[in-house]
Amino acid sequence: MIHNTNFDVMDSPLIAWDNLVAQGTLAASTSAAGFPVTGLQNGVTTDPWSPTAMPATVTLTLSVARFVSVLSFAAHNMGTQGVTVILERFVGSSWVAVFTYAPADDLPFMLSFPAVDAAQWRVRFTGANLFWVAVMSLALGLTIPGRVVPPHTPLHRVSEVELVGDSESGTGSFLQADFERMGGRAQINFSVQLNDFATGEEFEAFRQHFNRGRPFFIACFPTTFPQDMGYVWRGQRADSIVPAWQDAVFMSIGMGLSVYVR
Incomplete structure (x- = not known):
């Protein structure tokens, strides 16, 4: 589920990949x-942190102030345990709340x-x-x-x-019938893109992150279908992202994904 208060996003796919938690x-x-x-800090879904007392906090200190617009979680039991998450940033001499949310499930x-910036960030967990x-x-x-183009299977239904x-x-x-529950796989294709975006520095940094098999979060339709999101990485048999010309103006971009399944 994505909860979006950034109206600059609307229904275009949103990716959160450059994780500052691993950099401070x-x-x-x-x-x-x-x-x-x-x-x-490692993105691994089987290596959790757990506090010994509530409320609990995790504080991130960066060398310089950085802009942030997405806080994401995966592989947790906060819904089951009734935990509320409060994101704060340090401004001047005090902590200022940015977003408060109580997940209903895990x-x-x-x-x-x-987007707001700070050199110090804190997540408070209450309950x-x-x-x-x-x-x-x-x-x-x-x-x-643009948009994710069909055919498309929602990421929360790919297990x-x-x-x-x-x-x-x-x-x-x-x-x-004996069975073993597996993870999920998905193919996401985007609307054709102009050269300025498909070969620009911002997308190129993400492309290198994806091609190396590193994980990230993606919401496909943040406003109209908030359930369609997931914690994903490049599938083992998936191709690298290599933007290709479709005609004299537009380039095509797609991703083969492995999807974390709770």
């Missing part, structure tokens, strides 16, 4: 043994807001119950001009199930 110094109010706050989510979270991202959103063994006998009788 993190400090947590408390950390449980075996659940260090540094686990939030699915990935993005919080999108007008009565302890929790864990593995992926936290603070980034300046990248908006892809796959693999059947294990035989589920029927040689005579056609049903026996038992």
